[in-house]
Amino acid sequence: MELRVLNYFVATAQELNMTRAAQKLLVSQPALSRQIADLEDELGVKLFNRQPRHLTLTPAGQYLFEQAKEILALTAKTKSNLQSTAIISGDLTIAAGESIAMQRIMNILSNIIQDYPTVKIHILSGDYEFAKRKLNVGTVDFAVIIGNLPLSNYASLQLPEKDTWGVLMTKNDPLVKKEHITAADLAGRNILNSQQAEAMHYFDSWFGNYKDQINIIGTYNLSFNGTLLVKNHAALSLTLDKLADVSEDSNLTFRPIYPKMTESITVIWKHSTNLSAVAELFLNRLQASIAED
Template sequence: MEIRILRYFLAIARERSIIKAAEVLHITQPTLSRQIIELEEQLGTKLLNRGNRNRKITLTNEGMLLKKRAEQIIELTDRTKLEFKTHNDEIIGDIYIGGGETDSMRFIAKTAINLQKVYPNIHYHIYSGNFDEISERLDKGLLDFGILIGPANIEKYNYIRLPAVDTWGVLMRKDSPLASKKNIEIGDLKELPLIISRQSLVENQISGWGGEDIKKLNIVATYNLIFNASLMVDEGFGYALCLNKLVSTDNSSNLCFRPLAPSLEVTLDVIWKKNQIFSKAAEKFLERLQIEFVHSNKKNDL
């Protein structure tokens, strides 16, 4: 399976038309059609649902799987080529970091700022996702580092535990009856329409905190990223269980955040694969991250 053919396939998936894809790729339509037919024969499966001339092409289930894999393969291929183009004495390149939503991303930002003062040609790419998505991309070499929130199985990774914790609570409208409370207890949640993270680890954390299965509560929606969930809260659809400092609750906002009681805090880890061979840029980032970690711990000890 050639990288060139995978690029052809992705062009078709993007344009949803062999004719348009051929124009973008600057090849003839018969040539492109033949290449994709040969790819289907090679894989032994149909990848495209081909309509008539006026209908757009759609992907089969197998085609959608290949699209995901092809994107990963090409991303890794392009990244590898870029790393080998740099001169031996240059620190230049891209660093790929993935993680869930957390205010502790500020620690990563400060590390990047300080490193950029010395190596201005390093660029950063941030990927947001849950633990399963981050660990998958780490294992496949698509990320250099991951940021994990809360308890997770990280035995197969090296890690630095950040000198910070995140706190769970409830995001609500300021005109909510519960907004007058300083803290939210499990009894307060039982009748509320709740919007929760779809991660199973989160369900386990909240269930352990409340002493009962969270699925027995009135869950009306789930979210992957809190911003969209915050809009639903703002419209009065429900209350979001989330981490603090992720949504603006200043005077101009309709929303407020109230922590859980008893307090439910989670740790944050920066992880990377054991025996990882880093690019020079990623190597320098890890060195700087360790320096920032030591400095932060010294400040906390004062």
């Protein structure tokens, strides 16, 4: 598979219309159709279901679409970094979960951008599985991982910050009167849990004998949308501190859980990867920032 043909395929998969894709690529429609047909012959699979004026991806086409986007992103990143060896330039990509510790990361990135204006920064938000997959395929330089997770396959640097688990609720909820929330307080309540915490059974021990009385109505991947559900009084949210707006102007407030549960924050990268100049710069500045504390 040639990169040029993969680019043609991705454009066609995005447009789901051969004419629009050809216009986007600045090629003729017959030439594009021929390239896609040749790609299908090469792979021995059908990539598109062809309908009048419209295309849909087959399961094989959907799989190739996801893989091709990763391949093209990695190719562009590699080319950019190779072309910027004379000075610190190129792209720095970080996959990260939501944490107050990201403020340290953002401070470092802000200083790098100020010192090296040609550097491009890309932040991808997601949970551990998302960040790990991006790191493994090479489309990100670093991942910021929240929690005590298996990291033996990676180089790592733990940040000083820790996140504290608690319950997000509206300010008129009866639990607002409490300084901290116990599992007994959540019995009979609708609870929205972190997708990562739910999948890894973080709270099973903390729930204890109340586990069957706590109604987990669903999960969130990133906290903002879960916050909207809390605002609608549909549920309380088990979440980390300092992620939601709990200022005087907000209708939300946060109470830590008891017994207390905290999470470490770790920056990881691949052992076997030769870091680009800008990635080395970021890592050096991160280490210096931690040493200063």
